[in-house]
Amino acid sequence: MMPSTQTSIRRSSAIMFTDIEGYTSLTSKDELAAFNLVKKKISILKPLVNEWEGWYVKEIGDGTLSCFKNPSDASECALQFQLNANDDDQLNVRVGIHFGDAIYTDKDVFGDVVNVAARIESRGIPGGIVMSKVAYEQIPENKRMETISLGLQAMKGVGRLIELLAIVHESLAKPNLEKYIPSQISFHKDPDIPSIAVVPFLNKGKEEDIFFAYGIGSDLIADVSGAGSLRIISMHDIENIDYANLSSSDIAENLKVRYVVTGSLLKIGKSFQLSMEVFDGKKSTVLWSDLWQENWDSLPSIKGKLADGILKLLNKTPNPEARITNTVSNTTEAYEFYL
Known part of the structure; x- marks a missing residue:
């Protein structure tokens, strides 16, 4: 999916961010172990991104940025990645997915959708997958995984209100719903006209x-x-x-x-x-x-x-x-x- 043009193009895409929980702490204690953990993560993720016809854009420290044609491919790739990473107790990875228009060059991808996906990943669950409701609603109903709502959340720094969903699977980490309650944004639920x-x-x-x-x-x-x-x-x-x-x-x-x-x-x-x-x-x-x-x-x-x-x-x-x-x-x- 990597663009071959030298000029920028705009297209609707699913953006996936990942990073390793506790990486900074591990680096301060054992740099070699932290480096090897990142290598292992990349060795698992890159082939899966290719398998689901995505574009593995780049690494950002222990984080990664990947793009997919649609949220269905992104979520299935993310699930398989977490299943493959389950055998390493140190490899606790957060995954965040969002969908929207992105601007592509031959080497990178930009746009509001990228910034929001990064914020979603930061709200994620180590060993789990969190995605925006916007992305989830782009998935055909017969391909949708079970999810649980984490509520409407304010994405500080990008000025957005986004409802977050966590994918539910027996092999994925379960979200602590109480953790998300303080940051939830209340919306109008009364029967009267707002x-x-x-x-x-x-x-x-x-x-x-x-x-x-x-x-x-x-x-x-x-x-x-x-x-x-x-x-x-x-x-x-x-x-x-x-x-x-x-x-x-x-x-x-x-x-x-x-x-x-x-x-x-x-x-x-x-x-x-x-x-x-x-x-x-x-x-x-x-x-x-x-x-x-x-x-x-x-x-x-x-x-x-x-x-x-x-x-x-x-x-x-x-x-x-x-x-x-x-x-x-x-x-x-x-x-x-x-x-």
């Missing part, structure tokens, strides 16, 4: 950047409103209250909504810092908060992740005919026209 207000983001930068901060909120309202049965407060109604001087709890009470989204934007040259939180007025708690520090060109994709995460919290999916906007104008003039 209600939400997206407050204009606070501009912490130059005066002219207010259009970008305001535009993020406006775009999120448009993205979320396409999800069907929910009550979302218009920007006009939000502006009729003194939201800048009210707490999230007070905003929820004033607007008669359960959920309130707030945030701030600081643009510095070609970089920005974006923070946001989603507040549950009924439970008086913050459900999800995150912080991004990225290049300015990354703002559109992060705004898309925000909308995706908000919809997951509301337990809603976008209308199939609607598409979450993935672009934010890069000029203040365009936002002035938009507003």
Whole structure:
């Protein structure tokens, strides 16, 4: 599956990360033993990746990155790897799998899907396999393995909410479900229609950047409103209250909504810092908060992740005919026209 072109190409792929539990500790005690453990791991994994027509991309310390055409091949390869590695008590490997669009060159693979797969692997189980629900749902029903949900989890650093699933097999390590409870993100389960207000983001930068901060909120309202049965407060109604001087709890009470989204934007040259939180007025708690520090060109994709995460919290999916906007104008003039 290794690309032969010298130019980059984009394709949907299953990305698989692995690493060895306790490798750093073992290295400090016995470097040769740690080195031999990595060699053994690679000797088991590489042939299996080839067998399932994947691409063994590279090693990263004791970790590995591999790509597959689909999550079915990735999960079957991962299972066979764990079965083959079972004979070595020292070889306790975590496996994480995610699915999405990746950018390929002749030597490497890049993209959000790669970053998320790495985060999933870090949440994994030594001797087990954890995958995103997104990846699992791409597997044909007749090929799906038994799984158990680890809940909706926030992937810090990549700004995503991802439901994680652990594959269940008699030869795989079983997840400690209690370990995942503290980091689970609660989503809307009540029978009532969810209600939400997206407050204009606070501009912490130059005066002219207010259009970008305001535009993020406006775009999120448009993205979320396409999800069907929910009550979302218009920007006009939000502006009729003194939201800048009210707490999230007070905003929820004033607007008669359960959920309130707030945030701030600081643009510095070609970089920005974006923070946001989603507040549950009924439970008086913050459900999800995150912080991004990225290049300015990354703002559109992060705004898309925000909308995706908000919809997951509301337990809603976008209308199939609607598409979450993935672009934010890069000029203040365009936002002035938009507003």
